[in-house]
Amino acid sequence: MENAVVSTDAASGTAADTGTQATGGVQTSTRVRTGLYIGGEERFTDEVLTVADPGKPGVTVGEAASASEADVADAIAAARAAYPAWSALSAQERAAKMADAIAGIADDRDTDAAILSQENGKIRMEAWVDALVFEIRWNLALMLADEVDGGKTLPVVPGQIPVTTEVAYQSIGPVTIIVPFNWPIAILGASLPHALLAGNTAIVKPPPSTPLATTRVVQRVAEKLPPGVLNVVTGTDANMSALIQSPDIAKVCFTGSVNGGKRIMEMASKALTRVTLELGGNDAAVFLEDAILDDAHLDRLYAAIFDTTGQICMNAKRVYVHRSRMDELVAGLSKRLEQAVLGYGLDEGTTMGPLHQSAQKAFVEDIIQEAKDAGADVREFGTLPSDPELQGGNFLRPALVIDPDPSLRVVTQEQFGPVIPIIPFDSEEEAIAAANDTWSGLCGSVWTADRDSANRVGAQLVCGYVWVNDHGATRLDLRAPFGGMKQSGFGREQGIEGVRAFQDTRSIAHLDADALAAMAH
Known part of the structure; x- marks a missing residue:
């Protein structure tokens, strides 16, 4: 890995190597700028989140776009508009597109890790593994494609109503995924690919204190998917309530503190939005x-x-x-x-x-x-x-x-x-x-x-x-399915259980009228 200061061109969002400085050739600061990614287009904002370096007081790592309520509404609309076509694909077709989207994600991993290390504070190798785990989880999810559209048939039970019922799985709609500061890219991998594979579209909300590396990774994937299937918005919590309370959001998947989970659940109750909560542990x-x-x-x-x-x-x-x-x-x-x-x-x-x-x-x-x-x-x-x-x-x-x-x-x-x-x-x-x-x-x-x-x-x-x-x-x-009990949350991520968490069931029952008539006699 190069010990290079990374800057970002505001127009394109592409990383540029601008050299080294400070002690031992190791970078002391980074200037990165990231935008929103909505409906297949990058969008910059006048208001920004200034990302501080926790190891160096007064040093700014970079700036992330700060979405307005209108930007958030646009992201929801984009996810909603993309949903019918995406959900109409088979799981295998979605998996093929997702495999293409993740290809080459490691090409910029050294830069992603350097940025994440600076905005989070953790050592470079941990930041590198953070991004690696996202790719691993994504590819493991794709291995489940053949199970996603599965269902079962409930046969007639002698002596009961003569009905044969087909039980199938279906997607639920646009979902919001909110990740925390500590392992944001890796944690995103526990839910995002499963949500997309299940047939849903998604809006990712990176943490406001560490938005830069996560936004970069998500945008590179989103650019290879149909517009609106995957969107990313960064900004202050004050402008983000629609990601939880909009009737167009089918589910919120939140990883964070216990108190944060309680707030998410309370907000989601206003629209009866379903939630998965992966909260703190002791x-x-x-x-x-x-x-x-x-x-x-x-x-x-x-x-x-x-x-x-x-x-x-x-x-x-x-x-x-x-x-x-x-x-x-x-x-x-x-x-x-x-x-x-x-x-x-x-x-x-x-x-x-x-x-x-x-x-x-x-x-x-x-x-x-x-x-x-x-x-x-x-x-x-x-x-x-x-x-x-x-x-x-x-x-x-x-x-x-x-x-x-x-x-x-x-x-x-x-x-x-x-x-x-x-x-x-x-x-x-x-x-x-x-x-x-x-x-x-x-x-x-x-x-x-x-x-x-x-x-x-x-x-x-x-x-x-x-x-x-x-x-x-x-x-x-x-x-393996992962999630908590008691106040550590509920719902499961990873594995086929993680896919099912982003699906509903539909039952279609066929009555055997002749058998019913025979029973009557």
Whole structure:
């Protein structure tokens, strides 16, 4: 990958390499401009979203178009106009067009990753994987094409009304997909291709604080699809309500916080718009007495906790470990944290970037201080960056909180930052009860050398997805249905279940009149 500053030509939206600057040939700022993409046409606006660099105070990464209510209405109209022709195609025909649309998406991945790293704060490699996962999910969805239009026949049941019913699947209409800042491109891949393959048209709303890379990727795909099938609008939430409340929107798929999901659901209720909500998590990782704690397993745990500086909904947020293995696990994580390098996401050698928002940094600092004040054993690691450009950035030293009181917020709330409580237990029953004693139900994990133990404990965790001897977003089976329980949301993404979430059923019943008459006699 080149360490180049990227700018964008406002007229065409194409990336231009303008050279390098700053320390070690690594870029310190980027100027990117993205527009809206509505009905097959790029559109720029006078009002823009200014995208800040979370690692470098005062540095602007770029500008994204800020849609007006009229722009949003145009996007809805474009999706509605394109829907009849798109939905009339067979799933195989749609899949062929979608395969053509994704072809070559990797050509600009290095640039996409550099931009996303700067607007999000995470390290370059994570940003690169973010874009890669979108392509993987897209292609896995296309493999489901032969199942999409399937249905079933309900035969006549002796002694009942003599009716044969054909049950078929159908698309639902234009849909809105709203993604969060942390893994916006990858998360989009969990729903967008499934919605399109099901026969719907779509409007994508990237996050207002990290809109640039996502918009670039979506537009490149949309340009290869029929106009209006795929649209992207960026802007302030104040102008976006129609994406949720318009009677022309059939469904909203939202990934974000619990409070954000509640607001989406409340707004969608006005028009009875259906919703899928993938919300926050407070995932428990449960280490049984026979857990394997070699380097490979500890590396997996470390990544599961600290990837993206802890800002992933399905990261491990609470670690429960059998008391006899507590010291071993703490030592293993400590060894890895001692090697953490806090710094700018594009700098070589950086392993942990800043938090995305200053408010989130303040929250995580607060819950760490609360744990200290309560007498918990808090161990902090790493050194804050010394580069003057990074002073005041959202950097935070990662921390382990050893055996905290379970009522502390570091245990009960989703930290969404580089801090993890490690809590001992003495019995399997105690661990399961503690793991389930939470508002969330997104994911969990069981770590054990015994398959039967893994299945026994995993089956008792109240969450939508369970790993065994593993955990984390980069370890997700992208073919499997994914979604939460309890306040982690509802509905499923990925797999054929993810396609069905964007479909309805229609039943057509054929009455056998002669058989009915015979029954009457």
